[in-house]
Amino acid sequence: MGDLYDSQRAMRQMRKAAMQRGVVAVLDVGTSKIACLVLRFDGPERVRSVDGVGSMAGQSQFRVIGAATTRSRGVRYGEIDAMQETERAIRTAVQAAQKMANVRVDHVIACLSGARPRSYGLAGELDVSGGTVTEQDISQVMANCDVPDYGTDREVLHAQPVNFALDNRTGLADPRGQIGNKLTTDMHMLTVDAAAVQNIFYCIKRCDLELAGLASSAYVSGMSTLVEDEQELGAACVDLGGGSTGISVFMKKHMIYADSVRMGGDNVTSDISMGLQIPAATAERIKTFYGGVVATGMDDREMIEIGGDTGDWERDRRTVSRAELIGIMRPRVEEILEEVRLRLDAAGFEHLPSQQIVLTGGCSQIPGLDGLASKILGQQVRLGRPLRVQGLPQAAIGPAFSGAVGLSLFAANPQDEWWDFEIPADRYPARSLKRAVKWFKDNW
């Protein structure tokens, strides 16, 4: 744990430096596309015409000044598969975004969608014996959490304190300064495959960029797609991406669960490609133009030219009806949603007070998906689009960009993670002065 813990701390420092510089790039490395947004931070909003919450719900402290997206290569299931290809794709996106922004970016905040995330709920306890809770106590109680053995080949991506309880009062957001005997905390820890993290580190380093933050794509999609009430009362964000489907469950404005299904829009495309015997590019085009999940009688008569491209132009003019296409797509979409249902059930989603499910991601644009999803996932399903942020081009406001937009929100207002708190005193080096002071405090 120590390794990524330290590197996360270093990334936070770098993020601070980037904010001071005013320009940071966010990079959404997905399976089907790589999106890069260049953000400029101007500090807090200057012009306030009216009282109350500023425009854009306080998100106007940054502005998107460059946006670029490119076809992703070398990424499978949200993990980097061919490093050279991915590096080139990242370079393409970053260069185009830089060109649009007309500014050089050095710091990048990235998200990764695959890498088999696994959620853990941790609980920690500390005896404060009637004193006031200090920051040192909070870091100590987090250090007291008994961390499960998550394996040596995994890294902690997020570790957020979700809840604090002091004696019998629970649901405290900030217990500092309060008086009690026993401080307990609940933490949500998300671990991912170490290899995937290392790959993305390496790729970004090869592009002469510095990684200033790393986030789970499911988490940031939830941040950008779920409205505040949904985050507060409990909701799940399902990010139907190209290679993987991210699931994040929010409660009281904290992510309490995240997972990813290793299926997505690319599986639908390959199903079409196999079922209709057409190239993948054609299948992708047909899917986006004519795809759907609910067939009607009209669809039997709507014929789609799929152009076999076999060289025999005279004879090979195959057509399929749209109903046939839907017949291929629907089982796969159902399978993905069933899998999502399973993961949500495993997470105990039905116990939340509100069970809103928000579908987002590029695949959520399939017509009729919300109807199908409500049959599988429950009644409260809606399609979500990311929050509107300043300066985002029209081409990048669709649901496919909820990860990128969420990542820019994450860059602007990151949630406190474990490594943002003070280092507990007993983790200091053995000869530290702070440690000596702590020893004196404890013994007198």
Next chain:
Amino acid sequence: MRSLIRRRAMADLPHDPAPTKWGYRYQRLMLTPGVRAAMRIGLPVLLVSMVAGAWFAKPENRAMLEAQIAQAVRGFQERPQFMVQSMTVTGADDAILPAVTALLPKDYPQSSFDLDLLAIRARIETLDAVRSASVRVGPGGVLQVAVTPRDPVALWRDGPVLRLIDAEGVQSGTLATRGDRPDLPLIAGDGAERHIQEALDLYARAGPLRDRVRGLVWMGERRWDIVLDRNQRILLPSDGPVAAFDRVIALDLAQDMLERDVTIVDMRNADRPTLRMNEDAAAALRRVTTPNGTGN
């Protein structure tokens, strides 16, 4: 065997949009603020300065540029509007006109840029006879010199030379003989030129004695003597010389004092005016006043 599916030629394939590693680095370098500024400002400035430096490095180029600049300047300065065609001198009498004219430029027309009016004025004002001068280029290209000559109020005998001095004590010329200006009083003595006004006041009070006054002598740098003809001399005090002179005149009017054989009227002590007679008068007086007529 040839495959059934038509393969696209390599040229038809959409080319890889990814920039090369060096292209990417180059673009990032070009977006660096310092490099951008250097490219936008530094490089053009450097280029221009290099070209200019290379051109100026050759002496013939520099000479050509200087010649062109000089020609342009001359072309401007010698426009007819700026040319001085003639000159007029006003206020100077015949005595000083040649001296003034000698100090003015001779050849006309001449550009007014070449005339240093201040220097001309300073030179004219160095002349003794000139109190002040104004020099300007008037309309129609005329150099107008207005001279204010010094107005001599007295003659100052300085050793063998007779100088004309004005009220400020500045000499405005010399005279060969006293008879050239009989109207002016003659003063003498070391430092007399600094007390011209007192001398003039005394001379103005001379009244009936004016024809007899030969001159005024500044004695011992503190007081005046008035020298009359027949070697008579009136010694005036340093304080209130005018009043003392008035008393002498009053005595003269009442008793014809100065018509008698008096050599010196000493008024230096106001309480005790003293007369000195000449030797003959003194002897005659002694003869008259001695009872036995022979003396002792």
